[in-house]
Amino acid sequence: MAEYITASSRLSLRLQIGTNDDGRPILRSLSLRDLSEDAAADDVSDAVSALGDLLAYPIVETSKIDTNLVV
Numbered sequence: 001m002a003e004y005i006t007a008s009s010r011l012s013l014r015l016q017i018g019t020n021d022d023g024r025p026i027l028r029s030l031s032l033r034d035l036s037e038d039a040a041a042d043d044v045s046d047a048v049s050a051l052g053d054l055l056a057y058p059i060v061e062t063s064k065i066d067t068n069l070v071v
Contacts (some may be wrong), residue, residue, distance in 0.1 A: 002070050002071065003070075003071060004068040004069070004070060004071075005068065005069045005071055006037040006066050006067070006068055006069075007067045007068060007069045008033065008034070008037075008066075008067045009034075009035040009036065009037045009039070009064060009065065009067070010031050010032060010033045010034070010035055010064075010065050010067075011031065011032040011035050011044065011048070011062065011063070011064055011065075012029055012030070012031050012062070012063040012064075012065055013029065013030045013031075013032070013048065013051070013059050013061070013062055014027050014028070014029055014059065014060050014061035014062075014063075015027065015028050015029075015030060015055065015057040015058065015059055016057060016058055016060050017057050025060070027060065028057075035064065037066060039064070041064075044062070044064060045062075048062050
């Protein structure tokens with residue numbers, strides 16, 4: 001029977017770096033790799049909050065992305 005094995009996990013942050021002439025947000029992504037595959041959501045949220053204090057732009061979205069192998 002096939003199963004998934006997590007090959008890697010990363011954290012993707014969307015930052016709002018400004019607005020365009022129409023007032024729509026300009027967004028950029030920042031990825032951090034080698035995130036623990038079993039990282040708790042509360043721990044990730046705390047880490048993102050701490051990172052947000054260090055960044056020049058506000059974080060508007062956070063995603064944990066897992067890449068799985070089928071074996």
